[in-house]
Amino acid sequence: MLVRALVPEGFDNYLAQIERGLDDPRYVSLIQRCWRAGDWEPDAPRIDELAVALAEHFLADPSLLPVLTGLQDRDAGAIRYELLTRHGEDQKPAWARLAALNEAQLRSGGIDIAYQTPTD
Numbered sequence: 866m867l868v869r870a871l872v873p874e875g876f877d878n879y880l881a882q883i884e885r886g887l888d889d890p891r892y893v894s895l896i897q898r899c900w901r902a903g904d905w906e907p908d909a910p911r912i913d914e915l916a917v918a919l920a921e922h923f924l925a926d927p928s929l930l931p932v933l934t935g936l937q938d939r940d941a942g943a944i945r946y947e948l949l950t951r952h953g954e955d956q957k958p959a960w961a962r963l964a965a966l967n968e969a970q971l972r973s974g975g976i977d978i979a980y981q982t983p984t985d
Contacts, residue, residue: 886929895919903957912963919963920970927976 869876886892898915905912923930 882929889929891922892929895922899960899963902963903960905959907958907962909959912959913966916963916966916970919967920974923971924974924976930971930976 868879872879886896895915895918899919902912902915
């Protein structure tokens with residue numbers, strides 16, 4: 866719902882990208898691990914491992930990386946990005962760390978991410 870509200874013109878494309886990923890068992894396993902990671906301690910070493918695994922998967926096939934097209938072109942794009950990437954981190958701080966580590970891995974692999982999630 867949050868994606869639809871903040872980036873309505875990119876919502877259908879976002880869903881289509883995720884649906885393509887559902888045909889890939891490794892992608893599904895990674896996403897399931899991401900959901901479970903919300904219950905991990907924020908400094909758990911397996912968060913680092915999961916961030917690397919996610920980045921490797923997306924770097925091997927960037928078409929699976931859910932991209933919210935149009936976000937950069939919108940007014941307050943950085944704020945919208947922050948709302949999307951940091952949503953729920955108060956309840957699940959491990960997700961915030963996972964997101965920041967994954968972004969760093971993707972950037973170092975050459976994926977352009979317009980905005981950056983703070984790592985503190």
